[in-house]
Amino acid sequence: MPYSPEMIEELNMLSRFNLMTTQEGLKVHHDAEVAVVSATARLFEKGLITQADGGYLTDLGREAAEHAQSALMILQSPPCN
Numbered sequence: 001m002p003y004s005p006e007m008i009e010e011l012n013m014l015s016r017f018n019l020m021t022t023q024e025g026l027k028v029h030h031d032a033e034v035a036v037v038s039a040t041a042r043l044f045e046k047g048l049i050t051q052a053d054g055g056y057l058t059d060l061g062r063e064a065a066e067h068a069q070s071a072l073m074i075l076q077s078p079p080c081n
Contacts, residue, residue, distance in 0.1 A: 009039035014048070014068040017057055026054040 044052040048061030
């Protein structure tokens with residue numbers, strides 16, 4: 001099953017979290033792009049972040065963000081020859 005545009009926005013949102021610390025969250029303002037606001041709300045509904053407008057990663061959210069950021073790094077790597 002391919003990623004839907006909504007999933008891609010959620011993955012993009014997860015990639016914005018700083019995994020080097022648990023003390024840093026994100027705040028999505030009401031005037032942000034509609035897709036970003038919607039993705040953030042869906043991540044909250046899924047229990048991945050603590051607030052509907054951002055907040056901090058939950059334990060499950062941290063795991064998801066780690067996987068999302070790892071996949072992004074792999075896909076951005078130059079090809080091995």
